[in-house]
Amino acid sequence: MISFEKYTLSNGLTVILHTDNTSPLLALNLIYKVGSRNEHPERTGLAHLLEHVMFEGTNKIPHYNEALQGVGGENNAYTNTDITNYYLSVPAQHLETALMLEADRMTNLAFIPEKFNIQRDVVIEEFKQRYLTHPFNDISLLLKPLCYKKHPYRWNTIGMDIRHIAETSLDEAKVFYTTYYCPDNAILSLAGNLDIEQSKALIEKYFGNIPKGNIRPSVLPKEPLQKESRWLEVERDVPCDMLIIAFHGSKRSEKDYYPTQLISHLLSNGDSSILQENLTQKKKIFTHMETSLTETFDRGLFIINGIPANGISLQTAEEAVWTELEQLKNKRIKSKQLEKIKNKTLTLWYFSEINIQTKARLLGVFEAMDKAERIQKEEQLYQNVDKDNIKEVSRKLFRKTNSSTIYYKAKN
Template identity: 40%
Template sequence: MINYKRYQLANGLRVLLQEDPSSPMLTLCMNYEVGSKDELPGRSGFAHLFEHLMFAGSLHAPNFDQLIQLAGGENNAFTNQDMTVFYDILPYQNLDLGLWLEADRMQNLCIEPQPLQKEKRVVVEEFKESCMEEPYGDLWHILGDLAFKEHPYKRPVIGENFEHIEAASLEEVREFYENYYCPNNAVLSISGNIKAEEVLERVEHWFGHIPRGAVKRPAYAAEPPQLVGRKKVHRANVTDAALYMAFPAAARLETAYYLEDLLSDILGLSDSSLLVRQLVKQQKLFSELDVYITGTVEAGLFVIEGKLQEGVAIEQAEQAVWAALEEFKAQPISEEQLQKLQNNTEHNLLFGEILPFQKALSLGYYELLGQAQLINEEADYYQQITAKQLELQAQFLFQQEKASVLYYLPKA
């Protein structure tokens, strides 16, 4: 059981505090409820751009990284479709420094022509290197567009193209910042050698005066049900053919999410998993194979992907995947296998939240979902799953009319 305390300031900032006297360090996470799905059409990549801009300096702290490092800490950030997260790991004595820095860049980020142009160049270069030069780097530009027809999850987090970032005006960037980077769109989660009541006073001191923001999100259409299978062939400068099969998956807070998470483990977690054992080890059709869910807040994707062995026809590989899935649907997992998998999942959840860093990240994430208590409840959700539920979910999920299949092939 992870004990924590939850507060909310008058300006809307949600605060999650977890006391862990076992560590000399603390982790401070600033979680903003803005991701790539919140971007306007034609202005993709803004959330990721701000992941960079937030380190470019604020009114009272022109060099964020240097101040953290001089205090014996480290920091980083990440962006996904639903949120942007910044974290600082510091000796607990330097909590005030972390709070001051995060509050300053929440209210006083320096969005000026010179730093903006610098970060735009960095982001554009990252786009070119990761999406245009790396093998399979454009995968999510293709697969996302194939699997989603309406929902903004079709756009990659890094952006649809680098021209959107190049064309971003100073006014547009400032508007994005003022709309989303405000206390009522954020969660502050802290874990470490702290006293909750004392820390809350410091949080109120540094953040309490920051005004609420408007937080106007663009409207977007719900993704319609997929009724017909989709297939696309893409050729690029790669050496190995790859197969990608994506199925519409449950939203993060739906019961089916937990079923599909276990299904992905059954099919592709390890060398003994069904698809890996059959298609990599036994039939030797794939050199590597992975199965995962995207785990997005709204309905996402269940993905099976693998690189083919040389000389294997991609149509043969796809047929083998379908055959294995049909076999699994007809012969579901035994109760003994399920219990072993459930115990392994519970072990990973518990041991994945030992350090203050892990607990602060999880508390912020669950609070953004609106259910901070999940940090203590999710293991029970997995334990309650039955083999029959997994069987029915597999039959519902793995249907050819629901599949978006991508053949990613070397150029002829």
């Protein structure tokens, strides 16, 4: 259970405070409710590019990292489909410095052409290194547009095409910044060794006078319900074949997320999981298998991927996966299996509540997704999942007409 206090400044900034006096540090997260979902289809990658530019200094403080490191702080950031999160940790006595730095770059970011061009080149190189150089790394570039036809989730956070990044201008980045980087589109969460009243006073001092933005709710294209199986075959210079099957699932905030997460663990978490035991160990159809969820604010994906054993065709491998999925849909799992997976999942959740950085992040993310109070219900929502829920959600998920499959083939 993570206790916290939440309130809103007059300019719309949401503030969440959690006290943990067991640590000499405090963690700060500043989440802007903007991600790749908010980009124009011809300027994909802009949210991530702006994240890079945010570390290039302001008109007042030209060297953000030096200022933070000077008081013993560490920082980083990430952009995903739904949010951009700037996070740091500092010795508790330097809270004021941390707040001053974040408030300053919310309003005074210095868009210096030379620095902007450098960061744009860095992101282009990151795109090449991450997706075009290493084996299998372009899978997400192929899978997302196969699964999504209308929704902005059809492109990766780093961008759909290098051209989009290369053609982004300084002025376009400025417009994106002034549109989305404002207090009424942000969530400030603090966790650690803090005095609540002092923290409130400092937050008001540095953020209270920042004017509201002109933010309007984004109206995103609604993804049509998938009604047919989709399939793609590609050849690449890779050492082995890979099978990828993706299914449209639930939003992270929906009730179905919890059985879906447990289904993922049932299928591939540990040697005794269904796919590992049956297809990797016993039948030796695969040498490696895993499942994952994208955990997005709108409907995400449930993804299965595996590397077939030598001599096993991708078609045979795919048929074997579907056999196991049909078994899961039509046979009740054992109570012991479900309890084991719940215990594993909740153990990971309990560990996440120990770390102040993770607590600050979770409070901010849950608030951005829905509301921070949801965090108190996570354990019970997992505990409430029963065998009938597993069967019901499996039947929703694992349908041929809800599947997108890639045969990722090694060149002969």
